[in-house]
Amino acid sequence: MSDTVRNTLADIPKGADIPKGWPFEEARKVALRLAASGKPTALFETGYGPSGLPHIGTFGEVARTTWVRNAFSEISGLPSRLLAFSDDMDGLRKVPDNIPNRDRLTPYLGQPLTRIPDPFGTHDSFGAHNNARLRAFLDSFGFEYEFASSSEYYKTGRFDAALIRVLECYDAVMAATLPTLRAERQATYSPILPIHPHTGIVMQVPMQHVDPAAGSVTWQDPASGERFETSVKAGACKLQWKADWAMRWFALSVDYEMSGKDLADSVKLSGRICRILGGQPPQGMTYELFLDQHGQKISKSKGNGLSVEDWLTYAPNESLAQFMYNQPQRAKRLYFDVIPRAVDEYVANTTALLHDARSEDARSEDAGSETAPPAAAAQASDRRTNPAWHIHAGRSPDHAGSPISFGMLLNLASVVNADSPDILWGFIRRYVPGASPETQPFLHRLVSHAIAYYRDFVRPAKHYRDPDPMERAALEDLATTLATLPDTAAETIQNAVFAVGKRHPFPDLRSWFACLYQVLLGQSEGPRFGGFVALYGIAETIALIHAALARRADAA
Template structure:
């Protein structure tokens, strides 16, 4: 058990705080006034995807926990490897033939196929920043090209030449024979073509800060300074050099990079630095169980998620169990959305109690909504109606526009409007779109059997006497339970499955008493009658 006496608060039992505690232990004894540097990396060879967002979000949450735990200042650097070479043309961008002409060029020198920015890297960097800004992340954006060309890395690059052979001793045993013969941690930029060259070095001059190499195509020999953006590092050595040059304290990475983290850590120590602490997170999988990829464009994009759900739901999805592989496809959206709504309701209550109740304070800090809302739950966050309920309401009402759903909602509660409940407004808009694209095409109603028909007839008859309790969701739920028990459904889940499959055309559904209260008793009776007549 570690000694937590140096921490400002007890450590809440949630993964960002556990990561923060590990980092605090690693930095114990250092300068408490020096800002702690968190970093995330982005390869702009393809459009940003949700995995990219997830790394920034999760790192931000560890940073938030670290500050709460220690009181120390911290920065987050979102670093783009935009000086990397274009190795292949992504499948999901225009002007494929044009891009093929720039294979091997730094991404920051490849024209933008969308025609909106000065380079392909600049376009993708802008896409990344636009989303991070819209979500409210606090970060500093950094460009590899700018850091190399401005001289920010010059001292570290000279240090690389001083320990060049020791770096080779670490990397070469991990390579196959062919790659080993051509490998160099230094990648000079061709002075005539601009191409990032992957060739062996003929000579290293650490004192002069240069490398000599031969172009295999022309046979010409060049001497290139490693400083000033005339060369860059091979990526594992580049990662280590960046940690060393910037003093990175924390960086997480995917499970597929475990070996790279280990090698880069060794190189960082050879350079004279300490590798950062970090979390290894599991990968996201698409609907076929394949790893999502920027170049393939499989899985979900950020824009697609936000078409169907509010941004906070994406945060909730990323918060859950980062060390477990998860499917990232459209069908995860409703669950993530309603998990967020549940957590934000609890967090709002805890936020009122936290100032004078230490247990409530601990529970609040362990709540995902505390992280998603950066420590302060807005008064208008949350929704009186779940996303699942809205989807079911859209389904039975065949809602083509948000106004259809708002008609039911206002009848249920006259005090609710898009102005008073902005989160609900966002949910309503997206529920209509999600219903049209995913729910409606998949709906199939089944015919009830004799036992189910009798129970449904009984439910309709009982509801005809419940008009005065039309808005009492609990009373209506109890009524539904009583009908199911009366007709011998065991387990009672079978009764609710009947309601969902026969009335709603799906295998799962909402708390049915709440659904009746929102949809309307009279309308629910008509729904049952229509199902019995089918």
């Protein structure tokens, strides 16, 4: 690293000249770390256990790490790498339920994942199959990363020097680890896990002798009583996962890795082991875990989670990124009801980002003109504080956003009972002249998602209630008022709706809008009503009101 760059990093004061937002706060830690170490390139890492398929947590960790990495590049100007590391040398503890030919894998329990046949029949091993799924998963979201295989790193000797260092520090590593274990585990624990030369099983047995000079360990097979001396090099041994994590940080000089709250104690222990080896643990952030709609921890065995496939059925992938961006250090409920809000947050942030980009371009042109005020270029808002800036890696989105919110589309689908995009597009073209799937590609995506979400979640839960006499009078007033409006602008309509509510003895305007949603739309919440009427149409809304009032009259 040049002295100029080092001085630039060292001069980054806390909070000064750094855009707001948690990715930049994390990036500053990495920048200061490199200023102290003199490294020319930052290494970011994420981990993956390939005994199962990549899931929504995998997406969240890689996305969040990517945002910190991009923020680091933005404030430091230094290059960086992201290593997606697969722990594919771990022993298979149990056969997953969601694979074919499960019985074929039972004889391989305990063996490294990359030595187990692929039950899907597509790759050389079960580990290789899941690694391929991970890469395809990350590629589908456009992440920039380097894939790393634990088996490859061990077998090719990339960890040999670090493994010898573990042997040299064996007693200190044991002293740090044993107090964290239960008594029965202490009796059999070793950070070194030799691969059995006959069975191929990853052995969890105590070491009888450790020889750093020879680079080997001596241990005994508890079943046969046979004694073995095994080299720690070239993949003949691996490390227990907490020691393995620490060794990897040490061997690769990892600068940043985040992890979930459930691993907080493991991070502390691995950090201590890394220091024992002579390394410096990476900077990192502890993110909170997801909860279900009842506030309970999400569990694969309970099946109370939400998969990436589920989310992408009902919303675009950018909205999932928006959900992951929001407050990562707070527990969030992850279930279907959060999807519409995440979509509309993304739509709003993208609209603001595109507006700021256009304003910035205009200011740049003004700043170059002879009549521009001197401070024109300094008046720009910082787009880097917008989550959409991070979601799109500091670039403008490849679409123009959406002139209609997702919530509005859901309500339109609900009213017209839409089962195809064409039904919604008929209303959209009237609201946005010239709009089409070709001119509004992102809106086109939202329309398809809205129909799917309406079909599976909104329609089954619809429940219309009848208005009471006071609400009936207010609805009749609204129908009459809408018929007299001079124009159909959303703001004009919204003001008229407010005025009608104030003319009737509702406890507050919230009660008036609850009446509109429950009586007219059959749901407890809804969109900004003026915008909905502008999209659906005044005549259509008046007819909707009359139909609701007639429904009550027919029932009487």
